[in-house]
Amino acid sequence: MTDLKIYDTYNRENRVFKPLNHPFVGIYICGPTVYGHPHLGHARGPVVFDVLHRFLIYKGFKVRFVRNVTDVGHLVNDADEGEDKIAKKARVEQLEPMEIAQFYTDSYHKMLHALNIRPASIEPRASGHIIEQIEMISKIIENGFAYESNGSVYFDVIKYSSNHDYGKLSGRILEDLIAGAGNEARDLEGQDEKHNPNDFALWKKAGPEHIMRWPSPWSEGFPGWHIECSAMSRKYLGDTFDIHGGGMDLLFPHHESEIAQSQACTGHQPANYWMHHNMITVNGQKMAKSLNNGISIEEFFSGKHPLLEKAYSPMTLKFFILQAQYRGTLDFSNAALQASEKGLSRLLQAGETLEKIKPNNQNDLEVTSIQIELEEALNEDLNTPILIAKLFDLVTKINQIDTGQIGITLENLEKLKVIYKTFVHEILGLENEKDSGSEKIKGVLEILIELRNEAKSNKNYELSDVIRKKLTEIGIELKDGKEGTSFSIS
């Protein structure tokens, strides 16, 4: 059995995963800023890292999985009044900022639940770790890598670069950044307070309109965007932990700055492996508010969006995401979603078929090698599309056993059931969304099937077809097989 290989963004290569303190694994994932309902793009990270989480557990590691929620708004991009996203929303909706954060945190949790994402071991919030952030900032100042300016504190990128490689993670060269900074002519608040335009804020003094504020040694204000993740990952996972994950859009400046801050504070690299998932695109372009192509999760599940031909279930979305490797962009389209929907249904149906298969003495299936192949797929940097392809090969086999074309022994059948359950349900976290119905409904259906079969044997096809048609109309499908009639409820 080979080891898990992870593509490490920092070193730009696949590296064999070796935890710092076997069998313990510490993972930190950058979660959302909760100032709006989650959209389709927000689903990818949780789904991808959930598979990582589950796969590591499958491999026997003891995982501490930390995913934060950013409930400190930071500054809005294009509003120069110095207001932050959450505060702005709070003003517009006439609510307390924490009400906004709570409301959208709940919305985010709803999505995670619908997608059957394992809960994080710890879900820290930025607002609950102001003290840790202040401590870290103090230490960075003490170590000479940050300076106070008019009540705000900035990280000294030039100083840091004299003996560290600022830009290695994101493949940037500081000289280019310096050259580019002026050209952009960005009109960000407080630029004149910085020694250098590349310096970034660790602490910002709050203007009078800024409602989210905390006391600090420097001013009443709020922490910079990057420091929360450094402080919280350090608190719960230590100075150096195993895996840090997030979206590719966070590569720069967020993660680059996290590395710099942690190095400046502790003298250590914060993470051993950096994992970045790619974006979900619509018509080849990233989902973005400015492009007006954002589809919220709620809209996705209800089908209420102009881009959607129909509603799609949570598991369809999850399966759609898993059919692409996490480092590539994934393009949204109705055709692709509908293909995933059908494929998923076939995959899950095979699981049900597996439960009723009868073994015999013939054996046409090498069960052990199947398990190895499935695991190998994920060992290669979580190649879920390969895993799914292999699972579909298995689906074919299961169906062939069911139709008597090939045989399986009782022993192998039991093993096969375990393998299927492990990979489909426990590792990919896919669940059957079909309503299997209560025992009474099942009983009623059995009676209907019996009556229909009686009609059929009397060649009263008019009646038997009416029964089938009426049931289909309410979402119950009858399937006449060699072993009798079965049904599925959708």
Next chain:
RNA sequence: GGUCGGAUGGCCGAGUGGCUAGGCACGGGUCUGCAAAACCCUCUACAGCGGUUCGAAUCCGCUUCCGACCUCCA
């Protein structure tokens, strides 16, 4: 402009220096009273132009096109 990443069959999406991933759709068939489901068969692609090689979609170069990021924006 800088940096990075892409361009694969009708659609989505893997992968590899030679052994035709997979899903969905399409077409044909088996089964069935008829359907559905299931099964079998069919559809053999890798942006363009050069080069390296016995052999390249896979390596190298150039071109075209697309995308992401570029300081507080998932």
